[in-house]
Amino acid sequence: xxxxxxxxxxxxxxxxxxxxxxxxxxxxxxxxxxxxxxxxxxxxxxxxxxxxxxxxxxxxxxxxxxxxxxxxxxxxxxxxxxxxxxxxxxxxxxxxxxxxxxxxxxxxxxxxxx
Amino acid sequence: xxxxxxxxxxxxxxxxxxxxxxxxxxxxxxxxxxxxxxxxxxxxxxxxxxxxxxxxxxxxxxxxxxxxxxxxxxxxxxxxxxxxxxxxxxxxxxxxxxxxxxxxxxxxxxxxxxxxx
Numbered sequence: 001x002x003x004x005x006x007x008x009x010x011x012x013x014x015x016x017x018x019x020x021x022x023x024x025x026x027x028x029x030x031x032x033x034x035x036x037x038x039x040x041x042x043x044x045x046x047x048x049x050x051x052x053x054x055x056x057x058x059x060x061x062x063x064x065x066x067x068x069x070x071x072x073x074x075x076x077x078x079x080x081x082x083x084x085x086x087x088x089x090x091x092x093x094x095x096x097x098x099x100x101x102x103x104x105x106x107x108x109x110x111x112x113x114x
Numbered sequence: 115x116x117x118x119x120x121x122x123x124x125x126x127x128x129x130x131x132x133x134x135x136x137x138x139x140x141x142x143x144x145x146x147x148x149x150x151x152x153x154x155x156x157x158x159x160x161x162x163x164x165x166x167x168x169x170x171x172x173x174x175x176x177x178x179x180x181x182x183x184x185x186x187x188x189x190x191x192x193x194x195x196x197x198x199x200x201x202x203x204x205x206x207x208x209x210x211x212x213x214x215x216x217x218x219x220x221x222x223x224x225x226x227x228x229x230x231x
Contacts, residue, residue: 004157040201040224040226041223041224042203042221042222042223042224043158043203043221045218045219048218056218058218090157090158092157101146101148101163101207102148102160102163103160103219104160105150105157105158105159106157107155107156107157108156108157
């Protein structure tokens with residue numbers, strides 16, 4: 001299994017809603033990442049979890065709340081988002097040891113905030 | 115200093131031609147340089163990567179050329195095919211970025227490659 005699986009694939013939410021994005025990997029990777037990608041732009045790092053601990057927060061607004069319940073699962077909780085938060089949200093993971101430079105990306109969740 | 119500058123923004127190549135995408139960086143702490151390929155509706159996928167102690171790396175039709183003194187690296191796609199049409203991102207990772215061994219990738223702005231049949 002070499003996949004990073006993200007659900008849902010698409011999400012439409014209002015500005016007062018609370019929703020969550022989910023990411024799973026079963027490759028034994030010990031780092032997991034959340035990225036935000038706008039159309040025709042590169043991915044922008046939001047958060048990095050290393051061994052289930054938050055290690056990097058790129059000054060992301062508190063309306064985005066990450067959670068890493070275990071080494072295979074990463075969630076992104078969304079609350080009171082703004083229309084400008086509409087984007088593709090990508091999850092990635094990296095193996096430990098020599099392969100830790102490599103990031104494997106999921107297909108993303110396409111989020112629309114109305 | 116954290117930027118990676120990528121050019122061109124878009125590139126059109128005929129089938130069988132050579133596609134060349136260039137990247138430049140300033141931060142001498144970067145020690146790992148991957149290229150990612152992204153198709154519409156998909157996440158980026160690692161294509162090929164190089165470390166600065168090597169001047170060239172080849173995998174099939176894809177070659178990275180690295181010039182450490184000029185702080186530049188480039189991706190060459192030989193015998194370009196319509197299936198290569200995608201967005202390509204160069205990236206760089208700094209040693210011990212963020213105080214963790216799982217560092218941050220700094221991406222270039224991307225190049226949209228179109229290969230005409």
